Amino acid sequence: MHSITRKLFVYHAVLFTGCAGTTSVQAKSVPGTVSLSYIARLYSMKMAVFGKKVVLENKYNKLEVETNSRRAWINGIMLWLHEPCRKSGSDWVIREIDFKKGIDPILRAYAYVPKRMPRLVVLDPGHGGNDPGASGSVTKIREKNVVLDISHRVRKLLEAKGVQVRMTRTGDTYPSLDSRTNLAYKLGADVFVSIHADGAASSSAHGVETFITSVAGYDSSNFYGQAGDKDAQRNNTYDAMNAILGFSLQSNLVNMSKREDRGLRRARFSVIKKAPCPSALVECGFLTNPDEESLLNTASYRESVARGITNGILGYFTMVKRALR
Numbered sequence: 174m175h176s177i178t179r180k181l182f183v184y185h186a187v188l189f190t191g192c193a194g195t196t197s198v199q200a201k202s203v204p205g206t207v208s209l210s211y212i213a214r215l216y217s218m219k220m221a222v223f224g225k226k227v228v229l230e231n232k233y234n235k236l237e238v239e240t241n242s243r244r245a246w247i248n249g250i251m252l253w254l255h256e257p258c259r260k261s262g263s264d265w266v267i268r269e270i271d272f273k274k275g276i277d278p279i280l281r282a283y284a285y286v287p288k289r290m291p292r293l294v295v296l297d298p299g300h301g302g303n304d305p306g307a308s309g310s311v312t313k314i315r316e317k318n319v320v321l322d323i324s325h326r327v328r329k330l331l332e333a334k335g336v337q338v339r340m341t342r343t344g345d346t347y348p349s350l351d352s353r354t355n356l357a358y359k360l361g362a363d364v365f366v367s368i369h370a371d372g373a374a375s376s377s378a379h380g381v382e383t384f385i386t387s388v389a390g391y392d393s394s395n396f397y398g399q400a401g402d403k404d405a406q407r408n409n410t411y412d413a414m415n416a417i418l419g420f421s422l423q424s425n426l427v428n429m430s431k432r433e434d435r436g437l438r439r440a441r442f443s444v445i446k447k448a449p450c451p452s453a454l455v456e457c458g459f460l461t462n463p464d465e466e467s468l469l470n471t472a473s474y475r476e477s478v479a480r481g482i483t484n485g486i487l488g489y490f491t492m493v494k495r496a497l498r
């Protein structure tokens with residue numbers, strides 16, 4: 174089966190499952206939390222504890238939550254909760270917002286996707302011009318050039334599927350962060366995806382990750398526990414759809430890149446928190462990791478990553494189409 178078709182099929186297994194018939198979440202003992210046993214009942218899942226993981230499973234989906242941790246997995250793809258899973262009496266609880274604005278939208282996308290077909294995708298190649306972004310430690314390749322090439326590849330792949338695409342930059346220029354999201358607003362974008370490659374102080378850091386806007390009042394994954402602005406942002410209107418889009422992107426990015434899954438994360442990066450539509454920021458590997466730097470230098474890896482991003486966006490489109498039927 175063609176890879177795009179196969180991956181979309183995999184995601185649709187998620188789409189049609191967990192039909193609990195109600196979105197109401199009331200059975201909770203600690204205010205603002207929901208228990209894992211309640212979630213298990215809602216989705217008719219069996220629940221069991223294996224070491225540090227609570228595993229909820231039915232014949233369609235598997236939800237794993239690490240205890241005393243913010244890490245969870247849906248069908249093997251990691252997502253970071255805003256707050257750790259905690260013990261409460263004989264049960265385990267997570268924040269209600271992590272369920273209602275993360276897990277439930279991913280498992281029951283049809284209940285949350287917009288009621289009209291998305292048409293226009295705005296791609297945002299990160300950095301540019303005087304802002305090179307991260308640099309390779311061996312070859313000195315620059316993030317701004319790598320992500321521009323990946324973005325052009327995504328544009329071509331999406332256009333081949335009949336999707337309208339605009340880019341915030343098509344050459345080595347630096348549009349301000351505000352002008353990138355303003356362009357999406359002016360064009361009436363339905364999806365905004367910012368494309369980056371990572372850099373870290375440690376050369377051992379590696380893998381791919383996807384960021385979506387943090388829910389109002391909660392920390393960013395990368396500044397967890399630190400003081401910072403937690404106000405609601407324009408993009409918080411799309412919290413549930415961000416989770417659906419971000420999870421589709423991360424699933425497909427991991428699948429096509431074959432790199433380690435660093436998870437679907439939360440942050441208040443300017444280009445996603447101000448985006449006027451469902452949005453995500455993808456990190457396609459670490460330029461500061463020698464193995465991933467050499468991969469990011471090859472056309473074949475860039476093409477694989479571009480296919481992952483494309484499949485992620487098309488997966489989101491397909492979920493909307495199915496929900497409209």
Ligand SMILES: [Zn+2]
Binds near residue numbers: 300
């Ligand atoms: Zn970047």
